[in-house]
Amino acid sequence: MTTKQNKAYENVLEKIKNYIERDHLKPGDRLPSEREMAEELQVSRSTIREGLRAIELLGMIETRRGEGTFLRPYQSYQTLSLLSTFIFQDPATKKDLAHTLSLIEQAILFEGATHYQQSITAEWSGHQVNYWKKRGYKQTFQVIIKHINNELLAKIWYLLYAFRLTLNEDNKESEVKQLFERFDQISVTVKNLSSKEDM
Amino acid sequence: MTTKQNKAYENVLEKIKNYIERDHLKPGDRLPSEREMAEELQVSRSTIREGLRAIELLGMIETRRGEGTFLRPYQSYQTLSLLSTFIFQDPATKKDLAHTLSLIEQAILFEGATHYQQSITAEWSGHQVNYWKKRGYKQTFQVIIKHINNELLAKIWYLLYAFRLTLNEDNKESEVKQLFERFDQISVTVKNLSSKEDM
DNA sequence: TATTTTTATTGGTCTGGCCACTCGTACTTT
DNA sequence: AAAGTACGAGTGGCCAGACCAATAAAAATA
Numbered sequence: 001m002t003t004k005q006n007k008a009y010e011n012v013l014e015k016i017k018n019y020i021e022r023d024h025l026k027p028g029d030r031l032p033s034e035r036e037m038a039e040e041l042q043v044s045r046s047t048i049r050e051g052l053r054a055i056e057l058l059g060m061i062e063t064r065r066g067e068g069t070f071l072r073p074y075q076s077y078q079t080l081s082l083l084s085t086f087i088f089q090d091p092a093t094k095k096d097l098a099h100t101l102s103l104i105e106q107a108i109l110f111e112g113a114t115h116y117q118q119s120i121t122a123e124w125s126g127h128q129v130n131y132w133k134k135r136g137y138k139q140t141f142q143v144i145i146k147h148i149n150n151e152l153l154a155k156i157w158y159l160l161y162a163f164r165l166t167l168n169e170d171n172k173e174s175e176v177k178q179l180f181e182r183f184d185q186i187s188v189t190v191k192n193l194s195s196k197e198d199m
Numbered sequence: 200m201t202t203k204q205n206k207a208y209e210n211v212l213e214k215i216k217n218y219i220e221r222d223h224l225k226p227g228d229r230l231p232s233e234r235e236m237a238e239e240l241q242v243s244r245s246t247i248r249e250g251l252r253a254i255e256l257l258g259m260i261e262t263r264r265g266e267g268t269f270l271r272p273y274q275s276y277q278t279l280s281l282l283s284t285f286i287f288q289d290p291a292t293k294k295d296l297a298h299t300l301s302l303i304e305q306a307i308l309f310e311g312a313t314h315y316q317q318s319i320t321a322e323w324s325g326h327q328v329n330y331w332k333k334r335g336y337k338q339t340f341q342v343i344i345k346h347i348n349n350e351l352l353a354k355i356w357y358l359l360y361a362f363r364l365t366l367n368e369d370n371k372e373s374e375v376k377q378l379f380e381r382f383d384q385i386s387v388t389v390k391n392l393s394s395k396e397d398m
Numbered sequence: 399t400a401t402t403t404t405t406a407t408t409g410g411t412c413t414g415g416c417c418a419c420t421c422g423t424a425c426t427t428t
Numbered sequence: 429a430a431a432g433t434a435c436g437a438g439t440g441g442c443c444a445g446a447c448c449a450a451t452a453a454a455a456a457t458a
Contacts, residue, residue, distance in 0.1 A: 007410075034439075043411080044411060047411065064420085065418070065419050065440045067420060067421085068439060068440075096349040096350055099352070100349060100352045103306045103352065104306060106306060106309070107306035152298075152299045153295060153302065207441075208441095232407075232408060232409080242443085245444095246442065248409085248410090262409060265407075265452070266408065266409080267408060267409080
C-alpha cells in the first residue's frame with residue numbers, strides 16, 4: 001500500500017520510539033549514534049539530525065558532543081506554572097480559553113453519557129444533590145472523567161479549567177445542577193440516536 | 200557575558216523570530232527560503248533545516264515543497280513547547296493519546312458542523328476531492344479549525360496530532376474521504392436535532 | 399484567448415567531509 | 429608500581445555541494 005509519504009524525519013521519530021521500546025531505554029540512557037541510526041534506517045545522517053533536533057526542542061532528548069544522544073530525565077512539574085505564565089500573557093489564547101474548555105467539556109460529557117452512563121449516574125446517586133453542590137463543580141465533573149479513565153484527557157481538562165479560574169474576572173463557577181441536567185439531556189439524546197440507528 | 204554558545208540551530212530560531220518582527224509577518228505569510236536564510240545567517244542550509252524541523256514539529260511553521268516555508272496560523276511556540284513537555288513527561292498519557300485525539304476531533308467536527316457548516320463546505324468545494332487527498336488529512340482537517348477560529352483549540356489539536364504521528368505504531372493516517380463523510384453525517388444529525396427543537 | 403511547455407525557485411534528501419569534544423587505552427615518566 | 433601523558437576511536441556539530449521533486453510563473457503554442 002501506499003505508504004504514505006511521510007517526511008523522512010518523521011520516520012526517524014518512529015524509529016527512535018522503537019529503540020526505546022526494544023531496548024527498554026529509560027531516561028538517561030543512550031540512544032544509538034547518529035551514524036548507526038542512519039545506517040540502520042538507510043537514510044542520510046542529516047535526515048537523522050533533523051529528526052533529533054525536533055524532539056530535542058521538545059525536551060525529549062539531550063545531545064552531548066563526543067558522548068552521544070540521551071533520553072532526557074524527567075523534569076519537575078514546574079512546567080505547569082510556567083505554562084500558566086505563557087497562556088496568561090497571550091491575549092489570543094485567553095479569549096479562546098472559555099470556548100475551548102466548553103468544547104472539551106462537551107466532548108467529555110458526550111463520551112461519558114455514551115459509554116459510562118450507568119456507572120457515572122450510580123456514583124452520583126450515591127449522595128444527595130447537596131453533597132455534590134458542596135463539593136463543587138470541579139469534583140462533580142471529575143467523576144465523569146474518572147470513569148472515562150483517560151489521564152491525558154483529565155490533564156488537559158484540568159489545565160484548562162484551572163486557567164480559566166485564574167483568568168476569570170467574574171467568579172461565577174458553573175453550577176452543579178446544570179451539569180446534572182446537561183448530562184441527562186445528552187444521555188437521552190444519545191439513546192435516541194442509537195435506538196434510531198437500530199431501526 | 201554572553202556566552203553561551205548556543206547551538207547554531209538555536210540562533211536560527213532567534214533569527215526567524217527577528218524576521219517575523221522585522222517584516223511584521225503574519226500567520227500564513229512566507230518566510231525567506233532556506234537558501235536565503237543560510238546566506239544571510241552565514242550558516243549551512245542543513246543547519247537552517249535543523250532549526251526549521253524543530254519548530255515544524257511544534258506547529259509553528261509549515262513547509263511546502265516548491266513553494267516555501269510559511270508561518271502557521273498560530274504561533275507562540277513556547278506555549279506549545281511547554282505543553283508538549285508536560286504531556287510527554289508522563290508515559291501513562293501515551294496510551295490515552297489516540298482516544299483523546301479522537302474525542303477532540305469529534306468535538307471539533309461537531310462545532311464546525313454546528314456553526315460553520317456553510318463556510319467549511321464552501322472552502323472544501325473549492326477544489327476537487329483529489330486535491331484534498333493530495334494535501335492529506337492534516338491539512339483538510341485544519342480547514343475546519345481555521346473556520347472555528349480558536350487558536351488554543353488549534354494548538355491542542357495539532358499537538359496531539361503530531362504526537363500521535365510520533366508514537367503510533369500503525370501508521371495508518373485517517374482518510375480524507377472518511378473525514379468528509381463524518382462531517383456530513385454530523386451536519387445532518389445537527390440539523391435534525393435543531394429542527395426537532397423548533398417543533 | 400486558452401492551453402501546453404519550459405524555466406526558475408523551493409523544499410527534500412543524500413554524500414562525504416572536517417572539526418571539537420569525550421573517553422578509554424597504551425605508553426611513558428617518575 | 430603509580431601517576432601522568434599521548435593517542436586513537438567514536439561521537440555530535442557543522443559545512444559544501446549535489447540531485448531530485450514539486451510548484452508557480454513565464455514563455456511558447458494552439
